[in-house]
Amino acid sequence: MHLCKKRMTLSLLFVSFWVAAQAHETLKVQFTNMDPHVGQKFELRIVDKATGKEVGRSSLDAIANHDFEVELEAIDIGGSYWIDFYADLNQNGVYDSPPTDHAWRLELNNAQGDTTLTFSHNTGFTDIGWVYLMTLNITGMNPHQGQLFELRVVDRGDGREIGRMRFFSLNFIDFTVQIPGLQLGRHYVIDFYADLNQNGRYDGPPADHAWRLEAPNVQGDVSLTFSHNTAFTDINWVNALTLQLANMNPHVGQKFEASVIDLYDMREVGRTSLTPIAVPNFSLEIPGIVPDRTYRIDFYADLNQNGQYDSPPADHAWREQFTSSGNTILNFTHNTAFADVQWANVVKLKLTNMNPHVGQKFEARVVDLATGSEIGRTSLSAITQPDFEVSIPGILPGHDYQLDFYADLNQNGLYDGPPADHAWREQFTSNGDVVVEFGHNTNFSNFEWPYLFTLNLSNMNPHLGQKFEMRLVDNDSDNEAGRISLQGIILPDFSVSIPGLRANGNYRVDYYADLNQNGGYDAPPADHAWRDVLAFVAGDTALSFVHNTSFTDIQWPVTTGVERDEAGQVPAAYTLSQNYPNPFNPETAIQFELPENAKVSLTVFNSLGQTVRTLLDQELARGSYRITWDGRNQAGQIQTSGIYFYRIQTDGFVSMRRMVLMR
Incomplete structure (x- = not known):
């Protein structure tokens, strides 16, 4: 018996991945001794090892004979493939991992043309992680014949794209698109558009025609129908x-x-x-x-x-x-021109049972516990379903982190301490990528949520390749709320952000480009510097800046301030932590803890034992502290790459650690 899925559907399935139809070689799989599965559903799919994409699939509602064949025109000469297939042993209509269902994987490497594989039933099962098929039947696309057409399917729970397709020129007014990758119980959105203005890219309607469909709570293969209409949606195509x-x-x-x-x-x-x-x-x-x-x-x-x-x-x-x-x-x-990309891992927060907050704003941020620095944040304008995921990149192995997140229960667009809003805190240690699982509960945490300041700069062409620094200062207390430094401006238009704004606060934003390239700030016109003012901040705030010559002497300070963790518990012992980052450029943070009030000296030495900089020499109350060294000596001169040491000394405690400055 020969089983051949409809050629039209398979061809379109292939087109959905590879953009243009072409002739392929035939793969035939001959099955024998499938007696345990006669009368059961059977499915098979072929996955290209080079792309990870499915190039063909076939399905039988019921196996009619213990010996049968499946034939698909889907492979290419030189290609290597996985062939995944299963029999629905428990007959519930969907795939279940073995032994509930029986599943197997074959391999075909370096195909040389039409190929026949043989398989005899056995118990060497493999969990193939079967994915389901989304089929979209589209009709009435007369207005878009000859135009570019693109479609993609996205998991609404985690924002992950599972597949996309493209027709460079739409030759049919009625056609079918198939994209595999659906998983049971997930909710998907299908975004697609036709390039009405024919500029070769997506533009929001009505310039282009765009639509969005949804497939909630998937329970197997999904089939949707769409007929051209003018109920357009701006799908923000990427x-x-x-x-x-x-x-x-x-x-x-x-x-x-x-x-x-x-x-x-x-x-x-x-x-x-x-x-x-x-x-x-x-x-x-x-x-x-x-x-x-x-x-x-x-x-x-x-x-x-x-x-x-x-x-x-x-x-x-x-x-x-x-x-x-x-x-x-x-x-x-492949080549040996390697680059140290300083890879950062990602933390994924998987939330469940967030029903009370569907439709509400959600935000999360990650803080390095050793430095108090924010690693990253993410925001959803509205939670769309009770179970969802967010990811934040930037974590490093061996570091301890704090994950703060909240749902805007009172829907005022700002963070308010519980119970006005619902907020939680989790902690984790990274040994690579991390998954934090969270189920909604009423064990709320009341923390300070710092809002984000963003400066969008344009026309900074005179400063390409130059150092750029920006700091945020609380005008009410004159305390620095945060700063950022770029070793070299890469593009004339760029954006920088600093967390640290508080609601209703007043701030000044100081920033400069190191025009004379001596590595530090000099008053204009030697360097170009500017100042902006923020009054009565109401949440995240963004400003736009276009390069101009209205310079301001911002009197940039040398980084020597020590910061105390006012919310932290009293330490049980003296500690001096390893600086972070390490190696570093241009600056690094040093954290230490005092179990009692003490006079503290914190000094940086070079590898010859010579004093480079005294960062601190004063009385401090017990607590946890953080101080930054900017890689300069006492005279403000930039230090060269090399090994340095920092030592803390009190009446009852001395400790030293090593750090590496890499210019």
Whole structure:
């Protein structure tokens, strides 16, 4: 018996991934001794090892005979594939992991043309993690014949794209699109548009025609219908980067990860991983890029196979930069021009039973407990379903973190302490990527939520390659709320952010570009400096700045201030923590704890034992403290790369640690 899924559907399935139809070779699988499964549902799919994408699938409502064949025209010469299939032993209509259902995986490597594989029933089962098929039947697209058409499917719970397709020119007014990747119980959105103005990219309606459909609580394969209408939705389309890698032979069998960073604001727009690399030539897709922005992509192969990133040559890592004009293809061939990409891991917060907060704003942020520095934050304008996930990149192995998050119960757009809003705090230690699971409860935490200040700068062409610094100062207390430093401005238009605003606060924002490039601040016109003022802050605040010559002498201070953790518990013992970051450039934070009031001296020495800088020499009350060294000596001169030591001394305690400055 020959089982052949409808050619039209399979062809369109293939088109949905590969954009253009082409002839393929035939894979035939001959099954024998399937007696235990006669009368049961049977499904099979073929996955390309090089892309991780499905290239074909077939299904039987019921196996009619213990010996049968499945035939699919879906493979290419030279390609390598996984063939996953299962029989629905418990006959509930969906896939269940063995032994509930019986499932297997075959492999085909380096196909040489039409291929026949044989399989005889056995109990060497494999959990194939079956995914379900989304089928969209589209009709009446007459207004868009000849136009670009794109579609993507996104998991509404975690924002992860499961698949996309593109027709460069729509040749049919009625057609079917199929995208696999659905999982049981998940909620999906299907975004698609036709490029009505034919400029080759997405524009919000009515310039282009765009729509959104939803598939909630998936219980298997999903079939939707759509007929052209004018109920448009601005879907905020994002393009995808395809990274095509060649000659990665040294890394077959190893873990691989990649991350795309928007150089405008240094935010990660997407990441992906393979565990492991299956073939030496492969590609992966990362959605999230938009036209006319410049990005970098960091990626590495886990050469030493310890499961996490290590600087080259322990692992092999690379960095590439590109400017997007839409969907982008980046080609890479293995080489030894390694880059230390300083890979950061991600924490994923998985929330369940958040029913009381559906429709409300949600925010989360991660703080490094050793330094008090915010690592990253994320925000949802509205929670769309009770169970969802958010991710924050930036965590490092061996560090302890605090995760604060809240739902805006009173819906005033701001954080208010419980019970006005519902807020929680979790702590975790990172040994790589971390998953924090949280079920809604009333064990609220009352913490301070600092709002975010963002400065969007443009036309900074005179300062490309120069150091840039910005700090936020509370005008009411004259205390610094935060600062940020860039070693070199990369793009003329960029954005920087500092957390630390409090509601109804008044602030000044000081920032400068190091025009004379001596590594420090000098009053204008030697350096270019500006000041903005914020009054009665009401939540997150953003300002726009266009380069001008209305300079202000902002009297930038040398970084020597010590900060006390007012909310922390009284320490039980003296401690001096390892500085962070380490190695560092341009500055690093040092934390120490005092169990009693003491006169404290904190000094930096070079490798010859010579005093470089006295950071602190004063009486302090008991508590936890943090101080920053900016890599300068007592005279304000920039120090060279090398090994330095810092020592704390009180009447009853002396401790010293080593740190590395890398210019």
